[in-house]
Amino acid sequence: MPSSNHFDHSHYRSYNVFEHRPHKSLRYFINALLATALFRIWPTLLFFAGWSTMIVLINLKTSAKLSFPSVMITVLGMLLGLTISYRTSSAYEKYTEGRKMWAMIIMASRNWARLVWIHCPDSLTPDPIEDPAERARDEAKAIIEKKTVVQLGLAFAVAVKHYLRSEPGIYYEDLYHLVSFIPSLSFPSGITTEYGNIAPNLPMLSAGHIRPSAYRQATANSGKSEPVMLCPGENPPRFRVSDMWPSRWKKHTHELNPLSGEDSDVPLKIVTFMSSWLAGVQKRKVLDAATTSNLMLPLGQMNEALAALERILTTPIPWSYNAHIYEMSWIYCLALPFQLWDSKLKWVTVPATVITAYFVLGYASIAEEIENPFGFDANDLNLNYFCQEVIAKELEAITSRDYSEPDEWIFSESNHPFGQGMPSAERMQTVSPVELRRILAQPHRGSPAASSDTIRKGSV
Numbered sequence: 001m002p003s004s005n006h007f008d009h010s011h012y013r014s015y016n017v018f019e020h021r022p023h024k025s026l027r028y029f030i031n032a033l034l035a036t037a038l039f040r041i042w043p044t045l046l047f048f049a050g051w052s053t054m055i056v057l058i059n060l061k062t063s064a065k066l067s068f069p070s071v072m073i074t075v076l077g078m079l080l081g082l083t084i085s086y087r088t089s090s091a092y093e094k095y096t097e098g099r100k101m102w103a104m105i106i107m108a109s110r111n112w113a114r115l116v117w118i119h120c121p122d123s124l125t126p127d128p129i130e131d132p133a134e135r136a137r138d139e140a141k142a143i144i145e146k147k148t149v150v151q152l153g154l155a156f157a158v159a160v161k162h163y164l165r166s167e168p169g170i171y172y173e174d175l176y177h178l179v180s181f182i183p184s185l186s187f188p189s190g191i192t193t194e195y196g197n198i199a200p201n202l203p204m205l206s207a208g209h210i211r212p213s214a215y216r217q218a219t220a221n222s223g224k225s226e227p228v229m230l231c232p233g234e235n236p237p238r239f240r241v242s243d244m245w246p247s248r249w250k251k252h253t254h255e256l257n258p259l260s261g262e263d264s265d266v267p268l269k270i271v272t273f274m275s276s277w278l279a280g281v282q283k284r285k286v287l288d289a290a291t292t293s294n295l296m297l298p299l300g301q302m303n304e305a306l307a308a309l310e311r312i313l314t315t316p317i318p319w320s321y322n323a324h325i326y327e328m329s330w331i332y333c334l335a336l337p338f339q340l341w342d343s344k345l346k347w348v349t350v351p352a353t354v355i356t357a358y359f360v361l362g363y364a365s366i367a368e369e370i371e372n373p374f375g376f377d378a379n380d381l382n383l384n385y386f387c388q389e390v391i392a393k394e395l396e397a398i399t400s401r402d403y404s405e406p407d408e409w410i411f412s413e414s415n416h417p418f419g420q421g422m423p424s425a426e427r428m429q430t431v432s433p434v435e436l437r438r439i440l441a442q443p444h445r446g447s448p449a450a451s452s453d454t455i456r457k458g459s460v
Helices: 022-035 037-061 072-118 132-164 266-284 291-315 319-342 348-370 381-396 433-441 447-456
Strands: none
Touching: 022 037, 037 072, 037 132, 037 319, 037 348, 072 132, 072 266, 072 291, 072 319, 072 381, 132 266, 132 381, 266 291
């Protein structure tokens, strides 16, 4: 029997920079630096470095003394700490809830695939078919139908990924082949824009990447006379030098897929047709009521996860609260050099101000990024991994074999249900039920001594 590589960790990538060649270590260091708050707020830190330098020079070179006692800064620092703590905890709560909802989608797809593939019969009719050719055709159609419906679980996850990233429609390389045969439904989108709940006359206090057009790649579809233009399944915005400058007050635009059509809420459409298939199976009377009820549970979980993800994405921190945090943070950092100079730090005032500004504004920047964990930022959830490396491979493994005959793996030489030292299940099936229960009642029945004693008594 070939050894399994399930626990082989040699294929995992190591992120220890000391285990790589210098150029790779430098690359990992730069990638790690780009994932920190320093990359997003470095222009602000330069401003505070210049501000604190100006305060120090005025105090050193002129007769003016720009300083005041630290009482106000101490009080303001306590209030600012509590406010930022609440802000970051609220953002991380949305981050963790988004991960929980994706865990629910993974669990629902597993349960859906398991119930459809194993518990639904390989027949479209409740009565047995006598003709062998018709019976084979009926079984083939049932297998095709079950495989198609199982794949809709993967299609739902992939559609949710694009839906959360404001990528409407089905024309993507990882989605089109899964749902192109489903009739179109004009469901309204539950996500109008990335910042749909923000009043249009208010400026943005947080700015993510401005996505370029996703319409880049052409892929021919062999099933049609004309090629179908498909966008890449994973299409992050390319890094530009302008991304290194703050875009906090920049107008946000999002160029949509030109082939999106009327399919706005694709995940909801997929769940609707999954439910439609289940209704059709009920009409055929090939499923019992318990299996039908169990199949309804994953559909409800998918709907619940979709609604929760929409709520996370369209419920930003109120604008006034977010603006108040930045007002407090800037007032605190602007007043800090006056207090540090009063503490006789002199030129140490400059690095101390920059470091403090990095801590204060860095927490606010981190909270902005993680409150929407569905994009392409370095700290966002890896949605493509969930879809292609977890759900897709698990569904493929579930449908890779027939589970209708458990005898071939239960009554085998490799199965020792009564203990490793006991005979196999294939040999034990000839033992009487009374003797089996006597063996079960023995303590330490799996030990070699107990096994030898049982064999000597002629049990097997």
